[in-house]
Amino acid sequence: MFVQCVLLAPLAHAQVAGEVEFARGVGFAQSPGDSPRTLGKGLPLREGDRLTTSDGASAIIKLQDGTRMTVRPNSELVLQQYQFRENAPDNGMLMQLVRGGFRAITGLISKNSPNAARVQTGTATIGIRGTDFDARVCSTECGAESARIPENARPNAVQASARIFNAQGEISAVDAAGQRRRLVDGASVYPGDVVETTRGSQAVLAFRDDTRVTLGSQTRFRLDNFVYDERNAGEGRFLASILRGSVRALTGLIAKANSRNVGFSTATATIGIRGTGFDVNCTGACAGEAGDASSGMTLFTWLGAIEVGQQGQTARQVLQAGQGLFIPAAGPVVPITNEPASEGPRPDQVTVPPKLFSSDNVSDNAEGLFVFVRDGHIEIVSAREILHLGKNEAGFAGPNGDALRPNLIPKFMDFDQVPLPNSRNPLLTTVLSESGIRGGTSCK
Numbered sequence: 001m002f003v004q005c006v007l008l009a010p011l012a013h014a015q016v017a018g019e020v021e022f023a024r025g026v027g028f029a030q031s032p033g034d035s036p037r038t039l040g041k042g043l044p045l046r047e048g049d050r051l052t053t054s055d056g057a058s059a060i061i062k063l064q065d066g067t068r069m070t071v072r073p074n075s076e077l078v079l080q081q082y083q084f085r086e087n088a089p090d091n092g093m094l095m096q097l098v099r100g101g102f103r104a105i106t107g108l109i110s111k112n113s114p115n116a117a118r119v120q121t122g123t124a125t126i127g128i129r130g131t132d133f134d135a136r137v138c139s140t141e142c143g144a145e146s147a148r149i150p151e152n153a154r155p156n157a158v159q160a161s162a163r164i165f166n167a168q169g170e171i172s173a174v175d176a177a178g179q180r181r182r183l184v185d186g187a188s189v190y191p192g193d194v195v196e197t198t199r200g201s202q203a204v205l206a207f208r209d210d211t212r213v214t215l216g217s218q219t220r221f222r223l224d225n226f227v228y229d230e231r232n233a234g235e236g237r238f239l240a241s242i243l244r245g246s247v248r249a250l251t252g253l254i255a256k257a258n259s260r261n262v263g264f265s266t267a268t269a270t271i272g273i274r275g276t277g278f279d280v281n282c283t284g285a286c287a288g289e290a291g292d293a294s295s296g297m298t299l300f301t302w303l304g305a306i307e308v309g310q311q312g313q314t315a316r317q318v319l320q321a322g323q324g325l326f327i328p329a330a331g332p333v334v335p336i337t338n339e340p341a342s343e344g345p346r347p348d349q350v351t352v353p354p355k356l357f358s359s360d361n362v363s364d365n366a367e368g369l370f371v372f373v374r375d376g377h378i379e380i381v382s383a384r385e386i387l388h389l390g391k392n393e394a395g396f397a398g399p400n401g402d403a404l405r406p407n408l409i410p411k412f413m414d415f416d417q418v419p420l421p422n423s424r425n426p427l428l429t430t431v432l433s434e435s436g437i438r439g440g441t442s443c444k
Helices: 108-112 141-147 253-257 426-434
Strands: 016-024 027-030 044-046 050-053 058-063 068-071 076-083 092-105 117-120 124-128 132-138 162-168 171-174 180-183 194-197 202-207 212-215 220-227 237-250 262-265 269-273 277-282 296-303 305-310 316-320 324-328 334-336 368-375 378-382 386-389 393-397
Touching (some): 092 108, 305 324
Parallel strands (some): 092 117
Antiparallel strands (some): 016 044, 058 068, 076 092, 132 368, 171 194, 194 220, 277 296
C-alpha cells in the first residue's frame, strides 16, 4: 500500500516577524509542526512562533516594526499573527500570553493604528495604543516576589488630568515638547497638551474633578494648568486656552470649591467662572488668525454665570444663563439672547464611562493579569469591563471578569529587575539581579 505523506506547513511562507537580540538560559522558539529552535542572538522569529523560557531564562526580541520585548523567565508567548509592511494600511499584531510575562516597548504597528496590536490572556485582552508597558499573568509567584521586596509600595495615582471619550474622527494631542500622539477613547490628557480635532471630528474630555469639555470640529484646546486633590478641591487649579474652534464646557468640583482658580482664555478675551456651563466658538482674530467681519468669539451661557473680560480692557461683563455675546474682530460687542447652534453634545447631557479614574483594593497575591504602563495608553478588556491606563498606572484583570486599578502599584512590577527591552547591557542587569544587587525601580 502506498501512503502519500503531505506535510502541513501553512507557516512555511509565514512572514519573518523579527529576531532574537539577547538570550540567557534555556529557551525555545517553535513553529507549528516544526522542531523547537534554541533561543539565541540572531535567531529569526516567524509569525506563529511559540516562545518559551525556563526558570532563570529570558530573551529580548525585536520585531520588524520596531517593537522590542523582554520575555520573562518561566514564560510562554505566542506570535499568533504578525503582519508589517511599511506604510501598509493592514498591518497588525496579535499575541497570546499563556503564562509568565514580558516587558515591551511597542513600535510602528500600534503607533500608526490604535486597534492594530493586541495581547490575549486567559482573563483579558490588552489593547496596545503605542506605549511602553509590562504584563504579567500571575498565580502565587507574583505575591511571593513582592513579599521579598523590603521597600514600600507606591500609590497608584492617576496622573492624567482628563480622559477622552465619545471620540469621533481623528483626534491628537501635542505635548509641551512638541511630540504628537493619536488620541482614542480612554486616552489621557496632561497639562501642557494641545488637543486638536480635524474636520468632522469631535470628542468629550472628562476631567478628574468632573469638569467636562466637548470639543467640536477643527478645534485646538490647550490645558495650561490642572491641579486637583479630591481631599482639598479648593486648592485646585484649572486653566485652559481655546486656541481655535468650538468648546462646550461644564465646570466641576474645583470651580464649585473656588471659582477664582478656574479660567478659560482666548486671544481676545478671558472667561472667569462662577460654577457654570457655557459654549465658546472662536474664529478669526479670536484664534489669532485673519478673518472676515463675521469672525470673532461667540459666547453663550446655559448654566450658572460667567464673567467676560476683553483683552486690554479692565471692564468685565457678567453673563447669566440664557445670555451671550458676540465679540467681533472689529466693531461693537453684540448681545445674544437666543442660544446659537453648537457642535457636539452639551457636556451635562453625556454619560461618563465608569472607572476612568477609580481605584480599588487589589492584593499583589491576586491571581490574574497585572499590567503596568510606563508611558502611553493601554486598554484592558475583560469579560465584563474596560479599563484604561495611562502613564505610571497599574491595572488588573481577574478571572471573574473584573478590571480594576489597584490602590498601590504592585511591588513585583515596580521593582522588577528583569532588564527592559532597551537595556544597554541586559547581561549585566541580569547578573546583578541574580546576585541580589538591586538597582533603582524600573517602572519609574
